Amino acid sequence: MPKNQSNNPLDQLPPLHLPDPISFWPPAIGWWVLAVLLVLTVIFFVYYFIKRKHKNRLKKAAVCELDLLWQSYKKDNDAEKYVVAANRLLKQFVLQQYPHKNFHTLSGDQWLIGLAELSPKSNFNPDSAAILLTIYEKEHDYVGNDVQALHALIAQWFKGLRITSC
Numbered sequence: 270m271p272k273n274q275s276n277n278p279l280d281q282l283p284p285l286h287l288p289d290p291i292s293f294w295p296p297a298i299g300w301w302v303l304a305v306l307l308v309l310t311v312i313f314f315v316y317y318f319i320k321r322k323h324k325n326r327l328k329k330a331a332v333c334e335l336d337l338l339w340q341s342y343k344k345d346n347d348a349e350k351y352v353v354a355a356n357r358l359l360k361q362f363v364l365q366q367y368p369h370k371n372f373h374t375l376s377g378d379q380w381l382i383g384l385a386e387l388s389p390k391s392n393f394n395p396d397s398a399a400i401l402l403t404i405y406e407k408e409h410d411y412v413g414n415d416v417q418a419l420h421a422l423i424a425q426w427f428k429g430l431r432i433t434s435c
Contacts, residue, residue: 324366324432331362332427339420348411349404355423356401359384366432377402384426391429397422 335358342351363372363384375383381395381402400419403409 321432327362327366328427328430328432331358332424334358335420335423335427342416342420346413348413348416349409351416352400352411352419353404355419356404359401359423363387388426388429388431390431391422391425393422393426393429 335355338351338354338358341354342348360372363370367387370383372380372383378395381393381398384398385391385393385395398419400411400415403411
């Protein structure tokens with residue numbers, strides 16, 4: 270039997286047919302899920318930071334308004350005007366900052382307790398802020414030290430206020 274290499278059965282096989290190279294598009298379903306989660310996470314953080322920045326902007330504007338009221342008081346020395354304006358500023362700020370809470374229904378001591386609960390780090394309490402309630406009395410003699418203490422108390426209340434997003 271002569272050895273003939275052309276009779277090798279492997280030579281009769283057709284050449285290897287390689288599959289097409291793997292393309293990067295379209296990605297597998299896992300990559301789509303990951304992309305959607307990433308986009309949703311980015312949207313959430315953008316929304317959160319915009320909301321937080323807006324809330325901090327309200328706080329900064331209120332603090333600036335308080336400083337303007339204080340400058341006006343130092344110029345005019347009208348304590349009643351300052352106390353009324355400071356109380357109005359607090360009400361406006363709280364109603365804008367916390368619309369989901371029922372601060373619009375509070376008055377008197379309940380109003381002061383509500384303010385104290387919003388800023389637990391400050392020394393704001395109904396006794397120290399009682400001068401805010403004197404605007405409802407017919408006549409009240411304001412002492413300069415009371416107004417100065419009230420201003421310091423409100424400024425401290427704003428500093429101790431922790432801004433939360435909805």
